[in-house]
Amino acid sequence: MTLPADYHAHSNYSDGRPLPSMVAAAADAGLEAIGITDHCNVSSRELPQRAKRKLGFNLDQTYGRRREALRSLREQAPESNPITIYDAVELDYDPRDESEIERFLEDAAFDYTIGSVHVVDDANIFDREYFAAKSESELQDLVAEYYDKVVALIESELFDVVGHVDAIERTPELRGYTTQAHYERVAEALEFSPTVPEINAGRVLEEYGHFHPAPAFLEAIQGRDVQFVPGTDSHRPAELLDRLPVLEERFADLDLEPVTPFSE
Ligand SMILES: [Zn+2]
């Protein structure tokens, strides 16, 4: 199958390559549409603020400028190869930040939104060193905390899409602590929420080697009649070009019809 769109790609407005190169890769890949979903955090808490300063990107400050850039890229697109470009976001979710998130999303009015949990215990979920120092029971608790946040994200109904539902499985130190009960809780929350999950190809060609959600998790969700949005979660043009064919294959293998993250 050919996918019409990739709804999860980054640019230099967060931690990806220049915006025009990402859009050009999507057009080269033959996509009808690409969603630019740069990272964004709007928490006023000290830790996220410090993390933002360290990383140096702030889509909450720059989305207006990015919007202008997207407008001129649309105008420049050749008539022979037009591509729809969505002005979207991957926003960090934490239950403590719900009112700030709601206010920001209302003001920014993106085409659609992905909400992602990237932090547990005030540490980034991909920070291997941090988790390597934890005991087994601490790790169990941290993974439980992660899924509590994912369920809260889905139930908040603040977002169109929930990003990479089992992202913690990427981190070797956190891998294997996800339980069937976690799968079922997330699947049930999805069944009763307008927020849809993605099939995320962010680490399928890397060391981790799986899509999000992983097969057993996917089975729990599919038992509930939930649909999926396709996302390569690319940060570089080459990643988009490499991941798109495997993502298409995945949708075909699972006999899934990709959905759009917004109502048309
Ligand atoms: Zn993410």
Ligand SMILES: [Zn+2]
């Ligand atoms: Zn991402």
